[in-house]
Every structure is written in structure tokens, then in C-alpha cells.
Amino acid sequence: MRATLKPLAATVVAFAPPALAQTDDLATALALPVASQMAGARDVPRFAWVENRAGVRNLWVADAGRQARQVTRHAEDDGMMLYDPALSPDGRRLAYVRGGDDEFPDGKIPNTASAAFTPGQQVFVVEDGGDPTPIGDGHLPVFSPDGQRIAFTRRGELWLWRAGKAARIAAVPGEVSDLKWTPDGKRLLFVDNRNDRAFVALLDADGGRLTYMEPALGYSVEPALSPGGDQVAYIQYLDPPAGAARDGGPYWSIRVADAATGKARTLWTAPQGMGGRYYGTRQHNLWWSKGGRLLFPWERSGFLHVYAIDAAKGGEPRALTSGSFEVETFVLGADDMVTFAANADEADRRHFWQVPASGGTAKRVTDGKGSESLPVLAGGLLAGIAADARHPAHPVLAKGLAPLGETAEMKGAIAPEAVTYRTEDGVTVHGQLFRGQGKGPRPALIFVHGGPRRQMLLGFHHAQYYSNAYVMNQALAARGYTVLSVNYRSGTGYGQAFRDAPGIARDGASEYRDVLAGGRWLAAQTDVAPDRIGIWGGSWGGYLTALALARNSDLFKAGADFHGVHTLLRNVENNLSPEQQAAARQKQWDSSPMGAIGTWRSPVLLVHGDDDRNVDFGQSLLLARELAARRVPHEELVFPNERHEFFRYADWLTAYRRTISFFDAHLK
CATH class of the missing domain: 2.120.10.30 (TolB, C-terminal domain)
Structure with missing residues (x-):
């Protein structure tokens, strides 16, 4: 998988991966730039976004039809996050945050690069053509309507910057x-x-x-x-x-x-x-139109759609979108036009659609072989993040999918195939199949995403974590593994009944039936060696990996468990009687990998950052102790100070290389 970079109306910055070991195809592909955190100016067609290139994060700005320009000049894979970009209404100023964790912005500040002293979390402002200037500690900068002031927050405090000075105004x-x-x-x-x-x-x-x-x-x-x-x-x-x-x-x-x-x-x-x-979308969920309507998401039909209601009179909400698909996100324009991203035509892709807030027929506004996510408006123009089977997330204008910046291409990437199969209890499961290269029968792997409120797509994902996983699945396929990425029940994209299916998670782990059925589906393929099937995943995917190895070591011969959950025991709500509480805790235990630890035989690689704020590091420590006590072969890879979604490219590359070596040793 060779990677090339194509300049498309953008300044291309020369790039080489950090010196870690040898530069290989995995290192090159994992280093491709990924765009996120897109923002737009209110009054002019100017957009800003964050680019992550091999762990080096920088901000870029582009005006429609003009060359993109780099605003910041960071050069290290230092684990320092860039987020919360905001443009002033006239686009002349850009505010953003560097440092901290955008998922837990008021929590303990991470030090994932293990610097001698923990770095800070600062809000910066950049004047058009100038250099970034720090204005205070905090996050969430928001420009005033006249663009002359910036409000931001820090651990419950509200701060206001104006005329070059910031002052605390409330707590x-x-x-x-x-x-x-x-x-x-x-x-x-x-x-x-x-x-x-x-x-x-x-x-x-x-x-x-x-x-x-x-x-x-x-x-x-x-x-x-x-x-x-x-x-x-x-x-x-x-x-x-x-x-x-x-x-x-x-x-x-x-x-x-x-x-x-x-x-x-x-x-x-x-x-x-x-x-x-x-249940809401992943962006803002309530909008007030100029025509006096409130727009909001609702699952009345069993699928997440956009509805409108009269803001003065109330009454029965009117569906603006409908059908057997889900709206992922939506925004309201100044012209009272609703733009939404949805899988209306293709279950495992996203595209932009528009419909008036007053109602009417929705029209698709983007076409292509990939997915478009996270719509953003600036000066009346619509843009978003696009990706497909060969190109990771990059900023585009909706019209013609014209790139706003640089588009990177992963050479040698194969197009994953959309597949479906049925479980023993009659559920239809969607997946993406990466066919391994070389002669069969070949080893195979199940990949299980985290969340579990997630959905893997037929191409690069717009989220960095799953963009990395897509690269990894491509790398595994290039080494001769057939990989089935499973969109199991409790995930998104297929309706409320699928997401909130009976018996999921702590209530019985029914989603594992989808994983088990996927493993058996792989074993039945003529080009797959049924005695060389493994599984890997992270977070809730790590939980399902561990559950698969604990319950079905006969089928899953090896696994890589990234920051997984291994015991689901937790406090039960006090509205239940003592007897009901005991029954609930027993179900939690039975749904856990620990509940089946006695039948675990297959080797596993455990990967975890010890500053994980999503899944406690103790979950992996608990499992390692139990596996050691039972002489179950296991390997460990620990990253001091690293978070759940590894902030450093070096750590992702180390973890993926180790995973490939582990599977090569046990499945080839």
C-alpha cells in the first residue's frame, strides 16, 4: 500500500513519517492526513479545519475557489490535540484550542508524550495573516456577533476576551x-x-x-x-x-x-x-428557523429523522425526512434550508441531502463513491468532510465535491465489499469484507468496532480512530488475511430496534451473537482456513474480542484486545428490589468475559494506555491477572500516559505493528 499526495487547490507541505523504525507501507498509510473539526464563518465562504498528519496536528483555512493555507506550524507527534476551531463572522479571526482532551476538556490534562511537565490547555486567536496568540487557559471559544469579543470556558468558569485581554466574568x-x-x-x-x-x-x-x-x-x-x-x-x-x-x-x-x-x-x-x-444526533439537535419552526430529531418511525413543530403553537410535529434510514447530523442555513447527512440510498455510506424547514421533498446534493459527513455552512456555501475507499477524510465543498484542501490517496487499497448474513436468532447483520491477497485458504479475522453506538462504512471513516482501523484492516488484507468488519446490533445506522435490541450489553450480550455468526460465516468461505480465524477490536470491540475468546476459543484462535471492558459489573439502580438487583448483577457477570474465563484457551494481545478516561486501565490489569492464573498465553503492550484514543501516531503504529506480528505468529 503505497501512499501518494495529490495537491488540489492547496499548499502541500513536504512530509516524512517520524523516525520510529523502518518506514513501511503501514507507517506511510497511517501517516496520511485526516481532516476533522471543520468550522465556517457566518458571513463569508471561509472554512477552517484541523489536519492530523502522522500525529502532527495543524489548522488550515480556505476560501472557496482559492488555495488553502496553513495557519499553525506544529511539527511534532507530541500528543497535543487541536480542537474547537471558530471563525469570526467576517472570517478575519480564527480561535482554537491546543492541549487537553476534546472529549473531556475540563478534566485532567493529558501528557501522552511523557514530557517532563504536563502541558497546558490554551485558547489561541489568529488575526488574518498573523501568528497565533494565546488569550487564556480553557476551551470552547465563541466569537461575539460583531467578532470583537471571544467567550470561552474553563472548568465551570466563563471568560471574556476583548481588546487583547481576557477576564473571568462568572463561575x-x-x-x-x-x-x-x-x-x-x-x-x-x-x-x-x-x-x-x-x-x-x-x-x-x-x-x-x-x-x-x-x-x-x-x-x-x-x-x-x-x-x-x-x-x-x-x-x-x-x-x-x-x-x-x-x-x-x-x-x-x-x-x-x-x-x-x-x-x-x-x-x-x-x-x-x-x-x-x-436520542439525538452527533451535532446540535435543536434549531429555530426564521419561519418560526423548531427542528429536532425524533425516532417516532423507528428511524432517526428530522421533525419540525410550530414554535408558538406547538401541535403535531411534521416529518421533514422519512424512510428506512437514519439522519446522522443536520444543520439549518440562513435561508431556512435543512442540510442533513444520511444513509438514505446506501446503508453503509453517508451523503448530504436538503429539505426546506417548511417541508417538501428532500433532494440529494452530493454524489460520489464515498461518504460525506458533518455538514458545515459558511457564507451560504455548504461544505463537509468526504472520504472513500482510497481517500481519507478531507474537506470538500458539497457542489461537485470540490476539495478545499489536500486529498491524500492510499495506493493499493482494495475496495471493501458490502456483505450481509443472518444470525441463529434471525437478525440480518451488515459487514464490510476485506479479501486477503494471495492464495487461499487463508487466515481470517473479525474486526469489531467500539462505541457500541458506531457504524463502520465502505471506506475511510471520518473519525480518526476508525480511519486508523480502516488502514489496519487494509494492511492485514495486504498480508493475506481476509477481514470481516461487523456492524453488530447495538450499533447505529439501521434503526432504533437494531440499536436498542433486546438483551444487549449488560442485559445479556446479545450483540455477541452477531460476532459469533460472523466468525462462522468466515469459516464457511472456501478461501478461508476455518482453523485460523482470529478477532480484534477496541473499547466495546475489545470487550467483544475478549468475550469471543472466553466463550469460543474453539473458533477464535487468537485475538488483539485494545482497551477492552472485561467485567460489566457496576452498581445497580436503587429503584430495583434487592432480589432484582442481585439478578441484574448476575446478568452483568454472565454477559462479561470474566463470566466465561474458565473456558478461555486462545492467546490474546492486550493493548492499553494507562491514562485511559473511557475504559479504566484496571480492566486490562484484571484480565491479565486472571489469564496468568490460568496459564492462558497472553502478551501485553502498555503505553504510559496515553489516553483511550491514542493521541500519538507513534503509539498507533507500535500497537498495529505488534498486532500484525502477534497474528502472524498464531494464525500463519
Whole structure:
């Protein structure tokens, strides 16, 4: 797999992978640039994005039809994240954050490169054509409507930068998210997150009055301002209690509050039945149109779609999208046009569609052999992140998929095949098949994604973690392994019934049936050696890898378990009786790899970063102790100070090389 870089209306920066060992095909492919964190200016067609090239992260800016330019000049694979890019309305200023963890921005700051001292987390601003200037510690910078001020947050504090100086203007007990300005630039709207509850609040920008929008039990989230700024809409929801019936509720509603007083009214409440539990997309989930409609996601049909409701009168919501597909994300333009990314035509790809907020027929606006994700608007132009079987995530304009920056190509990549198979309990499972090169019968592997609320696609994924996994599956196929990537139940893309299937996770691990059926499907292929099948995956995929080896070492002869969950035991909610709590904990144990540790025979490679904030490092330590006690062969690879989604290219490359060597030793 040789990689080449094609300059397309972009400045191409000369690049060589860091000196780690030898430069090989895996190192080259894994070093290809991946774009993320795209942002747009309000008034002009200017876009910004983060590029990760072999762990070196930099910011780029491009105007439609002009050459992209690099804004930052970082040159090290130092594990320092770049995120939260924001452009001023006129596009002349760019703010962003360097350092910290964008998934846990208010948590302990990581030091994944093991520097002598832990680096900081800083907000920077760049004037058009200038150099980055730090303005304070924190994250989530947001420009005021006139572009002259920047609000940002740090561990519950709210800060305001103007005229070259930043000052603290307020502090709240929780963590601040969804920060935005009112249209007149006088107040700040945000969510105050306090673990088991969240409140929507408005703060005077001079640090004066703080007004909460009628606090309630549960979570007030996704605030949206009316066009005039005098009202705030938000979603109010409760988590269903343990053991609740699927048709219980109501659990969520849409409320509208007076911005001056905080007094709220319930505009609409989700009825019982399908869609009675709140579930949103991966971007903002409530928009207020100029035409007076509130747009929100709802699973009333069993699939996640966009609905509109009259913001003044309420009434019955109107479906703007419909069909047996899911809306992944959606945005509202200044012209009241809704752009959404969905798998409407192809189950394992994404494309952009548009529909008026007032209703009408949705029209597809992007075409291609890949996927388009995360729509962004700037000055009336639509852009997003595109990827396909040979090209990792890169920024494009929606029209003609014209690249805004550089498009990298992975030479020698094979196009994965879409496959389906059925499980013993009758579930149809989708997967992507990477056929191994060379003569058969050949060794084979199951790949299981994490999440589990994820979906692997027929090409590079827009998320860095799964873009890396795609490269790894290509590398394994090039070495003669046939790889089946399984989109198991509890994942996204195939409707609510598939995502919330009976008995998943701690309630019985029913998703493992999809993995087991995939292994047996591989074993039945004429070009696969049925006695040389392995499995690998990370996070929840690590859990399923461990479960496969514990329950079915007869089929799965080796596995690579990246930061997996090995015991599902956790506290049970107090709404259950003591007897019900005991039964629930027993089910958790039976659903865990630890619950079947006695039948584990196959060798495993355990990979974990010890500063993991998603899956505790102790999960792998627990498993290693148990395997050692039972003399089950296992290898270990530990990265001190590394997080769940390894921040350093060097660590990904080391982990993948070790995984290939491990499988070569046990399956070839």
C-alpha cells in the first residue's frame, strides 16, 4: 500500500513519517492526513479545519475557489490535540484550542508524550495573516456577533476576551457546554452540566445577571435562541429507570422559555411508544428557523429523522425526512434550508441531502463513491468532510465535491465489499469484507468496532480512530488475511430496534451473537482456513474480542484486545428490589468475559494506555491477572500516559505493528 499526495487547490507541505523504525507501507498509510473539526464563518465562504498528519496536528483555512493555507506550524507527534476551531463572522479571526482532551476538556490534562511537565490547555486567536496568540487557559471559544469579543470556558468558569485581554466574568458549579451569544451580543447562552442533571442558563456578558431557564429534574440540553433572541427553546429529558418498559414515559419534551425571566412552557411532549426516549444526533439537535419552526430529531418511525413543530403553537410535529434510514447530523442555513447527512440510498455510506424547514421533498446534493459527513455552512456555501475507499477524510465543498484542501490517496487499497448474513436468532447483520491477497485458504479475522453506538462504512471513516482501523484492516488484507468488519446490533445506522435490541450489553450480550455468526460465516468461505480465524477490536470491540475468546476459543484462535471492558459489573439502580438487583448483577457477570474465563484457551494481545478516561486501565490489569492464573498465553503492550484514543501516531503504529506480528505468529 503505497501512499501518494495529490495537491488540489492547496499548499502541500513536504512530509516524512517520524523516525520510529523502518518506514513501511503501514507507517506511510497511517501517516496520511485526516481532516476533522471543520468550522465556517457566518458571513463569508471561509472554512477552517484541523489536519492530523502522522500525529502532527495543524489548522488550515480556505476560501472557496482559492488555495488553502496553513495557519499553525506544529511539527511534532507530541500528543497535543487541536480542537474547537471558530471563525469570526467576517472570517478575519480564527480561535482554537491546543492541549487537553476534546472529549473531556475540563478534566485532567493529558501528557501522552511523557514530557517532563504536563502541558497546558490554551485558547489561541489568529488575526488574518498573523501568528497565533494565546488569550487564556480553557476551551470552547465563541466569537461575539460583531467578532470583537471571544467567550470561552474553563472548568465551570466563563471568560471574556476583548481588546487583547481576557477576564473571568462568572463561575458555575458544573461544566459549561453549548456556549453561544444572543443575537444582540449582550448575553451568553450555555448549558451548566452537573453530572446527573443539566440546566440551561443565560448570563449577561458584563458578568451581571445569571438566569436559569426554569430548572427541572433531569437534563435541560440543546438550547436554541429565537431569531430575535427573546426566547430560548431547549430539550428536557429524563433517563428511564432500570427495568422500565419500552412503552413507558413520557421521558422528554421541548420547552420554550422567556429569555428575560426564565419562565418556561412545555411546547410538546413525546408520546409513549416508539421515540418515547430521547436520542439525538452527533451535532446540535435543536434549531429555530426564521419561519418560526423548531427542528429536532425524533425516532417516532423507528428511524432517526428530522421533525419540525410550530414554535408558538406547538401541535403535531411534521416529518421533514422519512424512510428506512437514519439522519446522522443536520444543520439549518440562513435561508431556512435543512442540510442533513444520511444513509438514505446506501446503508453503509453517508451523503448530504436538503429539505426546506417548511417541508417538501428532500433532494440529494452530493454524489460520489464515498461518504460525506458533518455538514458545515459558511457564507451560504455548504461544505463537509468526504472520504472513500482510497481517500481519507478531507474537506470538500458539497457542489461537485470540490476539495478545499489536500486529498491524500492510499495506493493499493482494495475496495471493501458490502456483505450481509443472518444470525441463529434471525437478525440480518451488515459487514464490510476485506479479501486477503494471495492464495487461499487463508487466515481470517473479525474486526469489531467500539462505541457500541458506531457504524463502520465502505471506506475511510471520518473519525480518526476508525480511519486508523480502516488502514489496519487494509494492511492485514495486504498480508493475506481476509477481514470481516461487523456492524453488530447495538450499533447505529439501521434503526432504533437494531440499536436498542433486546438483551444487549449488560442485559445479556446479545450483540455477541452477531460476532459469533460472523466468525462462522468466515469459516464457511472456501478461501478461508476455518482453523485460523482470529478477532480484534477496541473499547466495546475489545470487550467483544475478549468475550469471543472466553466463550469460543474453539473458533477464535487468537485475538488483539485494545482497551477492552472485561467485567460489566457496576452498581445497580436503587429503584430495583434487592432480589432484582442481585439478578441484574448476575446478568452483568454472565454477559462479561470474566463470566466465561474458565473456558478461555486462545492467546490474546492486550493493548492499553494507562491514562485511559473511557475504559479504566484496571480492566486490562484484571484480565491479565486472571489469564496468568490460568496459564492462558497472553502478551501485553502498555503505553504510559496515553489516553483511550491514542493521541500519538507513534503509539498507533507500535500497537498495529505488534498486532500484525502477534497474528502472524498464531494464525500463519
